[in-house]
Amino acid sequence: MVKTKMPHLDPTEKQIVFKIVYFGPGMSGKTTNLLYIHKALTDKYKGEMLVLDTEKERTLFFDFFPVSLGTVQGYSLKFHLYTIPGQIFYEASRRIILVGADGVVFVADSSADRLNDNTEMYRLMIENLKSQDIDPSSFPIVLQYNKRDCNPRLEIGEIERELELDGISVTESIAIEGKGVMKTLQVVSKEIIKRFQIS
Numbered sequence: 001m002v003k004t005k006m007p008h009l010d011p012t013e014k015q016i017v018f019k020i021v022y023f024g025p026g027m028s029g030k031t032t033n034l035l036y037i038h039k040a041l042t043d044k045y046k047g048e049m050l051v052l053d054t055e056k057e058r059t060l061f062f063d064f065f066p067v068s069l070g071t072v073q074g075y076s077l078k079f080h081l082y083t084i085p086g087q088i089f090y091e092a093s094r095r096i097i098l099v100g101a102d103g104v105v106f107v108a109d110s111s112a113d114r115l116n117d118n119t120e121m122y123r124l125m126i127e128n129l130k131s132q133d134i135d136p137s138s139f140p141i142v143l144q145y146n147k148r149d150c151n152p153r154l155e156i157g158e159i160e161r162e163l164e165l166d167g168i169s170v171t172e173s174i175a176i177e178g179k180g181v182m183k184t185l186q187v188v189s190k191e192i193i194k195r196f197q198i199s
Helices: 030-040 088-098 112-131 158-163 181-198
Strands: 008-010 015-023 050-053 058-064 075-083 103-109 141-146 169-172
Touching: 015 030, 015 088, 015 181, 030 058, 030 075, 030 103, 030 141, 030 181, 088 112, 103 112, 103 181, 112 158, 141 158, 141 181, 169 181
Parallel strands: 015 075, 015 103, 103 141, 141 169
Antiparallel strands: 008 015, 050 058, 058 075
16 A cells, blocks of 8 residues: 655644655766755755765755745645765665655756666666655656756656656756756645645
8 A cells, every 4th residue: 555655743833844855866966956955045944954974975954944835724834855875885875865755856967878877766766765655656756957058968858758757847957056956946845735735
């Protein structure tokens, strides 16, 4: 039986806490996304950036209050944002970080030679979700084509065709410049809240 994951409710603080995980292959721009978001947010609406260093990559975490999204049923909203280490050998760490997620941003590297890396990591993510009894077809996932300034680059739609994805939300970004980063966060946030209100 597939479970519907519920966010954490804090009646004392009158908060609904959602967890968003930035997933993707190594060096695709997950860390760059979070660093930009943290820098762009006003201090009073964000927590401290916590960094866990691995040998070749960093795992980042911070929380924030998305004021623009208002409240839901009298509760204020709070989001926890995480990155996962993208190197293949950090599979155990990725599984742990993905536990309890309410939505995922899959950060794909648009470089033309990274198609296999992107699709392999996406399949691993789907396996991880299924291992938690989560149905990926109804789970909020946003596919972000990052590094749109590279050349040659993947065409929009290549990853979806390769993975036979249908109906997934897709955004484009150049995270190093901040382009498309906040839009991606807005899209996944709204999908998470919509799913929560329906369920």
